[in-house]
Amino acid sequence: QVQLVESGGGVVQPGRSLRLSCVASGFTFSTYRIHWVRQAPGKGLEWVAVIWYDGSNKYYADSVKGRFTISRDDSKNTVHLQMNSLRAEDTAVYYCARGAGGSYYDYCDYWGQGTLVTVSS
Amino acid sequence: DIQMTQSPSTLSASVGDRVTITCRASQSISSWLAWYQQKPGKAPKVLIYETSSLESGVPSRFSGSGSGTEFTLTISSLQPDDFATYYCQQYNSFWTFGQGTRVEIK
Numbered sequence: 001q002v003q004l005v006e007s008g009g010g011v012v013q014p015g016r017s018l019r020l021s022c023v024a025s026g027f028t029f030s031t032y033r034i035h036w037v038r039q040a041p042g043k044g045l046e047w048v049a050v051i052w053y054d055g056s057n058k059y060y061a062d063s064v065k066g067r068f069t070i071s072r073d074d075s076k077n078t079v080h081l082q083m084n085s086l087r088a089e090d091t092a093v094y095y096c097a098r099g100a101g102g103s104y105y106d107y108c109d110y111w112g113q114g115t116l117v118t119v120s121s
Numbered sequence: 122d123i124q125m126t127q128s129p130s131t132l133s134a135s136v137g138d139r140v141t142i143t144c145r146a147s148q149s150i151s152s153w154l155a156w157y158q159q160k161p162g163k164a165p166k167v168l169i170y171e172t173s174s175l176e177s178g179v180p181s182r183f184s185g186s187g188s189g190t191e192f193t194l195t196i197s198s199l200q201p202d203d204f205a206t207y208y209c210q211q212y213n214s215f216w217t218f219g220q221g222t223r224v225e226i227k
Contacts, residue, residue, distance in 0.1 A: 044221045045210075047216040107167060108155075109167055111166070114164055
């Protein structure tokens with residue numbers, strides 16, 4: 001069965017960095033896009049970033065552009081989200097999700113359980 | 122950027138009620154709209170994609186309709202398991218979620 005497992009969350013000071021990981025299993029990882037979506041405490045969902053199945057395209061929300069970098073390692077079925085210059089407003093549960101494919105932009109058909117990032121001094 | 126606006130923000134309903142949630146896009150998104158259900162402390166789960174296609178395993182009491190800029194999610198007969206928050210998401214141009222609609226027990 002399809003599984004996505006996030007890790008790497010924790011408490012970090014403003015201005016510091018953190019790297020999240022998403023390990024996938026149960027499907028042919030190298031043929032799917034992977035998204036990151038976040039949810040601040042008590043708030044709605046915010047799309048963050050996506051990486052194409054072959055790494056050829058990467059897109060970011062304006063709120064994280066220039067600070068976050070998405071990458072993938074198909075040998076380890078893993079996607080990373082490198083988060084630099086963290087701000088208090090980046091505090092959220094971060095979910096990775098599989099892009100369903102079938103169109104240039106796609107919806108997310110499977111989600112991980114999320115990892116909490118808290119940015120606080 | 123495409124903005125998505127859901128209404129209402131909160132909906133109070135009883136088991137067996139027919140429930141409708143609306144999602145409006147700031148510009149046409151064709152049929153590239155998905156609906157998700159999220160329960161407290163859990164990841165979102167996709168219900169509907171491409172406006173009206175039911176994701177595998179989702180009960181048939183869920184349905185979606187619309188096109189262009191106005192879309193609806195309908196639950197034909199609300200069940201106890203359906204009390205949750207629902208989000209629409211456009212994927213016509215990048216990705217944007219609506220702000221969510223909480224369905225609570227009346």
